[in-house]
Amino acid sequence: MELKISKLTKQFGDFTAVDCLNITMTNGVYGLLGVNGAGKTTFMRIICTLLQPTSGQILCNGKDIFQMGADYRKLLGYLPQEFGFYPEFTVKDYLLYIAALKGIRPAVAKKRVKNLIAKVGLSKAENQKMKKLSGGMKRRAGIAQAMLNDPPILILDEPTAGLDPNERIRFRNLISELSQERLVLLSTHIVSDVEYIANEIWLMKEGKLLHKGTVEELIHSMTEKVWKCYTNKANVQDLMKQYKISNIKSEAQRVELRIIAKEKPFPDAVMEEANLEDVFLYYFGEKAGVDDAVI
Known part of the structure; x- marks a missing residue:
């Protein structure tokens, strides 16, 4: 899997949120590190085709993602900072509902939901209502819904926001496990979220990439x-x-x-x-x- 981003720019009036980014990603974990307001969420929303860029393009294995349309979105798993859910749904019913929206056949959906609930550590809570889950458990349900279609591209926007240290460590380990043979882009402003799991880290400020490299390369600088x-x-x-x-x-x-x-x-x-x-x-x-x- 390859995503090639060329001269990607997004402007809102006179404000430039993403400023001429040039990046190529293949399988592995990429950590997008920057303070709040750096343009990380805008960049991720463009990758997920939720926003149109002002200029530039993103190619997925050589094809423009906006021209690919639904074929590209089938390859995506996305966990936004705030994801919507019906509070009265149980964890299991919520995931089955999202699977139906994604067009996954019921027999396949039941098997995937069961496996993912176990993988994210929610087996004991599968019949609890979403509104009763802790923040960390909701984020785990969020990563499960992003993985329902077994996506080769996984986009995670501030996935550990609001989690306590134990939940953050658990979440990092989960992301590392799920990253096998897929492309994972994880944005954060918390250094420890990416320090141990990212193959490459990008430093983003005011819509621009200031520096990128492995942890060792960045420290050597x-x-x-x-x-x-x-x-x-x-x-x-x-x-x-x-x-x-x-x-x-x-x-x-x-x-x-x-x-x-x-x-x-x-x-x-x-x-x-x-x-x-x-x-x-x-x-x-x-x-x-x-x-x-x-x-």
């Missing part, structure tokens, strides 16, 4: 940009206005700072090994302002 140093507590506010600071640790007589900077911030600063959170802060973080520079 931060060589000599992460520093540890110590200072007096009285200096912290001024330093927060000058630098992007990823961590502040107060000690008895001083403060330990983890600073993201192109140049060595102090003569006695020690270079630190970078991580993906440092990458995120480097591209998306901001220095503190005059009014919010507090310890």
